[in-house]
Structure formats: C-alpha cells, structure tokens
Amino acid sequence: MAKIKVKTPVVEMDGDEMTRIIWAMIKDKLILPHLDIDLKYYDLGVEYRDRTDDRVTVDAANAIKQYGVGVKCATITPDAERVTEYRLKRAWPSPNGQIRGILDGTVFRKPIVAKNITPAVRSWKKPITVGRHAYGDLYKSMELVADRPGRADLVFSPDDGSAELRATIKEFNGPGVIMGMHNTDKSIHSFARSCIKYAISEKIDLWFACKDTISKKYHARFKDIFNEEVLKHKDRLDQSGINYRFLLIDDAVAQIMKHEGGILWAMRNYDGDVFSDMIAAGFGSLGMMTSVLVSPDGHYEYEAAHGTVRRHYYQHLKGEKTSTNSVASIFAWTGALKKRGELDGTPEVTRFGERLEEAVLGCIEDGVVTKDLVPLMTPAPKGYETTEAFIDKVAGRLTAVAN
Numbered sequence: 112m113a114k115i116k117v118k119t120p121v122v123e124m125d126g127d128e129m130t131r132i133i134w135a136m137i138k139d140k141l142i143l144p145h146l147d148i149d150l151k152y153y154d155l156g157v158e159y160r161d162r163t164d165d166r167v168t169v170d171a172a173n174a175i176k177q178y179g180v181g182v183k184c185a186t187i188t189p190d191a192e193r194v195t196e197y198r199l200k201r202a203w204p205s206p207n208g209q210i211r212g213i214l215d216g217t218v219f220r221k222p223i224v225a226k227n228i229t230p231a232v233r234s235w236k237k238p239i240t241v242g243r244h245a246y247g248d249l250y251k252s253m254e255l256v257a258d259r260p261g262r263a264d265l266v267f268s269p270d271d272g273s274a275e276l277r278a279t280i281k282e283f284n285g286p287g288v289i290m291g292m293h294n295t296d297k298s299i300h301s302f303a304r305s306c307i308k309y310a311i312s313e314k315i316d317l318w319f320a321c322k323d324t325i326s327k328k329y330h331a332r333f334k335d336i337f338n339e340e341v342l343k344h345k346d347r348l349d350q351s352g353i354n355y356r357f358l359l360i361d362d363a364v365a366q367i368m369k370h371e372g373g374i375l376w377a378m379r380n381y382d383g384d385v386f387s388d389m390i391a392a393g394f395g396s397l398g399m400m401t402s403v404l405v406s407p408d409g410h411y412e413y414e415a416a417h418g419t420v421r422r423h424y425y426q427h428l429k430g431e432k433t434s435t436n437s438v439a440s441i442f443a444w445t446g447a448l449k450k451r452g453e454l455d456g457t458p459e460v461t462r463f464g465e466r467l468e469e470a471v472l473g474c475i476e477d478g479v480v481t482k483d484l485v486p487l488m489t490p491a492p493k494g495y496e497t498t499e500a501f502i503d504k505v506a507g508r509l510t511a512v513a514n
C-alpha cells in the first residue's frame with residue numbers, strides 16, 4: 112500500500128519513562144508504516160531539556176505556533192527527587208506549563224468512550240469534555256493569617272494616580288484568615304475564545320458555569336466576557352448548530368449527572384481542577400483520557416492526560432512485563448492527524464486518524480485490552496495484553512482494515 116502523504120509538518124515532542132517507550136512503538140508500528148509525514152522532532156525528555164537549559168521546550172512551543180499542530184508525549188516535571196534521580200542542573204519548570212504560557216492556550220480533557228466500558232454515571236453515553244481556565248484565581252492568590260483583631264481591606268491603587276478604590280472585607284474581632292485573588296480580562300477573553308474554537312471544532316454544545324449570583328462582580332465578569340465572545344462568534348456557532356448555555360455551577364453539577372454527555376463544560380480554574388478529576392474518575396481509567404491545548408489563535412497540541420507512568424517504567428527497567436495503556440497516547444496522535452487533515456484540506460489524512468481510532472476501539476470492544484481496563488468492562492475480558500502486544504494487535508487490525 113502507498114503511504115498517505117501529509118501535506119504540512121506536525122510537531123512531535125518526545126517525553127519520558129514508560130510513555131517514551133510507548134511513544135516509539137506507536138510511531139514505528141502505527142504511524143510511520145502508513146504515513147509519509149514530516150515530523151518536526153523535539154526531544155522533551157528531561158535529560159535533553161536539562162542539556163539545552165530547557166531551550167528545547169521553548170523551541171517546540173514556537174514550532175507549534177509555526178506549524179499549527181503538535182503531538183506531545185508525557186514528560187517529567189522535575190522535583191527535588193527527580194533532580195537527584197536524573198542528575199539535573201535544576202528543577203526545570205513543567206513543560207506543559209511552559210508551552211501553555213507561550214501559546215496562551217486552554218487545556219481540554221476528553222475521555223475516550225468504548226461500548227463495553229461502563230462509566231460510573233449511568234446516563235453518560237458520550238464524552239464530557241472539561242475546559243479549565245488555567246490562569247489566576249486561587250492559583251495566583253495572596254493569603255494572610257489575621258492573628259489578632261483588626262480590619263482587612265481590599266485596596267486598588269490606579270497607576271494614573273486617580274483615587275484609590277477601597278472596600279472593607281472584614282472587621283475581625285478575633286483571629287481569622289484573608290485571601291486576595293485576581294484575574295485579567297485578557298486571560299478570560301482568551302479562555303472564552305479557546306472554548307468557542309474547541310466547541311466549533313468538535314461540533315458540541317458549550318456550557319459555562321460559575322456562581323455570579325453570589326459573586327456579582329468577580330464571577331459576573333467571567334459570565335459577561337463569555338457572553339460577549341459568544342455574541343461575537345454567533346454566526347459561526349449558529350452555522351455549526353452549537354448552543355451556548357450559562358449555568359450556575361451547582362445547577363451544572365446536578366445536570367451533568369443526568370446528562371448523556373457530548374458537551375464541552377467550561378469552568379473557572381478551581382472548579383475545573385476539581386471537576387475534571389471527577390469526570391475522569393467517572394469515565395474510568397487515566398489511560399483513556401486525552402487532552403488538547405487550544406490557543407485562541409487556533410494552534411493545537413494533543414497529548415495523553417496521564418503522566419509518564421513511573422511505576423510501570425521501573426518494572427520495565429527490571430525486565431518485567433508491563434501492561435500499560437497506550438490508548439490515550441495513540442489518540443493524541445489521531446487527534447493531531449485529524450486536525451492536520453482538516454486544516455490542510457486532506458480528508459485522506461483525517462480518515463487515517465479515524466481508522467486508527469476504529470482499530471483501537473475495535474480491539475477494546477473485542478476484549479483486547481491492557482490490565483487497567485479489566486475491572487471497568489462488561490462483559491469482563493478473558494485476560495489482558497502486555498504493553499507491546501496491545502499495540503501489535505492494534506497494528507494488525509489497522510492493516511487488516513486497510514487491505
């Protein structure tokens with residue numbers, strides 16, 4: 112069979128530990144045999160990041176800006192223990208945080224749904240994608256302990272020397288705690304635009320939820336900016352048949368439990384942190400959760416939501432057999448290829464991405480799975496595959512379908 116030509120390059124970012132092992136297998140067995148593709152390769156493995164003083168991460172992010180589509184393997188975010196383990200010069204910042212900062216993007220997490228994997232919530236039939244605003248609020252807040260009676264004020268001093276704005280938070284009679292947090296219009300606008308871009312690209316309805324009944328200025332600002340952006344993009348949303356709904360966060364939580372899915376649920380930073388884990392747990396395994404970073408100007412970076420699966424890697428290093436789920440990593444590739452095909456106007460590339468996904472889901476639905484999925488399946492499968500055997504079976508199925 113002739114290989115399918117991919118018109119524009121895709122940025123490939125390699126990573127660490129067990130996912131690096133899986134990455135090479137996916138590339139060799141599932142991608143390169145079928146595609147004639149120019150991969151712009153960046154090694155984001157922690158050793159090479161260290162060697163380049165993390166320059167490689169910045170270069171990779173800029174390459175995504177240039178080519179528009181990237182696919183990334185999971186990477187180590189070093190802490191003190193990792194600095195010793197890998198003899199690093201320092202604890203480099205999270206590559207994902209770095210890339211997100213450069214692209215000014217929003218991360219969307221989407222579970223992969225298979226017929227014989229039962230979500231914890233009965234009504235969930237289609238993926239529920241979570242869009243978490245990843246800037247500000249609790250995560251960039253200042254806190255104080257008030258250790259004695261006193262008054263806490265909120266003060267804003269304009270740069271132009273005009274009058275200060277002031278509000279009393281609390282007159283303390285005894286000890287207590289205080290927090291100040293912020294967000295910026297710019298970041299909220301970017302977030303709203305990325306959510307709209309993603310909803311249009313996936314053709315799914317968009318929910319945004321917060322608590323503007325209680326927070327009439329702070330949360331209300333988010334609601335207003337979302338409304339503004341939705342109005343600006345009204346034609347595109349209408350053309351794609353996408354409905355936008357604003358909900359109170361507690362109402363959204365109650366409704367999601369009765370919903371069939373197939374929506375994008377956008378949330379503020381803290382809500383997104385909490386509910387993305389709830390949704391992930393409800394759908395099953397971390398090995399089945401994908402993630403895509405979407406920038407407001409339409410650049411896309413796909414990856415698995417899980418980490419480098421360290422425990423399995425140490426098993427692998429000892430020469431033991433592993434059964435690590437490669438599905439989310441494979442879907443990172445298919446997500447990138449489908450998007451590449453869409454942007455390039457090459458349906459055969461998009462179709463290849465879909466066929467690879469069908470091969471994976473076909474295996475799962477035939478009971479060919481890795482160990483993590485076994486307890487989630489009805490009917491229960493007879494056994495499970497090793498890391499490599501699963502990928503081989505997907506490869507076999509992909510080739511069989513192609514012929």
Ligand code: NAP
Nearest residue numbers: 185186187188397398416417418419420421422435436483
């Ligand atoms: P992890 O890679 O998410 O794995 C935690 C546990 O979840 C695993 O030990 C395994 O459970 C299960 N699991 C996750 N993915 C799986 C898969 N594909 N197949 C089967 N089981 C899976 O987190 P970690 O091992 O604690 O973290 C390792 C490194 O990942 C850290 O250095 C962290 O910085 C990094 N990290 C990177 C990213 C990213 O690049 N996006 C995200 C998160 C973490 P069992 O052991 O019970 O089998």
Ligand code: MG
Nearest residue numbers: 383384385388
């Ligand atoms: Mg969380």
